[in-house]
Amino acid sequence: MDKKRHYYFPSGEDFFADKDELSRLLEQNISYYQNYLELLGSMEDDEYVARGNGFCDSKFSESFIDSQIDKYLQRIELLRKWLGEWE
Numbered sequence: 702m703d704k705k706r707h708y709y710f711p712s713g714e715d716f717f718a719d720k721d722e723l724s725r726l727l728e729q730n731i732s733y734y735q736n737y738l739e740l741l742g743s744m745e746d747d748e749y750v751a752r753g754n755g756f757c758d759s760k761f762s763e764s765f766i767d768s769q770i771d772k773y774l775q776r777i778e779l780l781r782k783w784l785g786e787w788e
Contacts, residue, residue: 727780734773
């Protein structure tokens with residue numbers, strides 16, 4: 702059994718994980734990243750648009766989605782780097 706190591710994301714979040722936990726976290730972050738990419742391409746779809754009293758606006762700002770995409774892409778790169786250090 703591998704000993705857990707201490708990791709830090711640039712956002713300030715820290716955690717302890719072994720290689721298997723890093724792999725699961727990588728898959729989870731890839732999924733989040735793909736979901737935000739899909740959302741970015743669907744912002745004009747009815748389920749993502751708020752309407753009422755003469756206004757029509759996206760439920761999510763493009764800058765928020767872009768920041769989430771950047772965040773998860775950065776995490777994916779870090780997780781891949783950290784996984785490589787286990788070998």
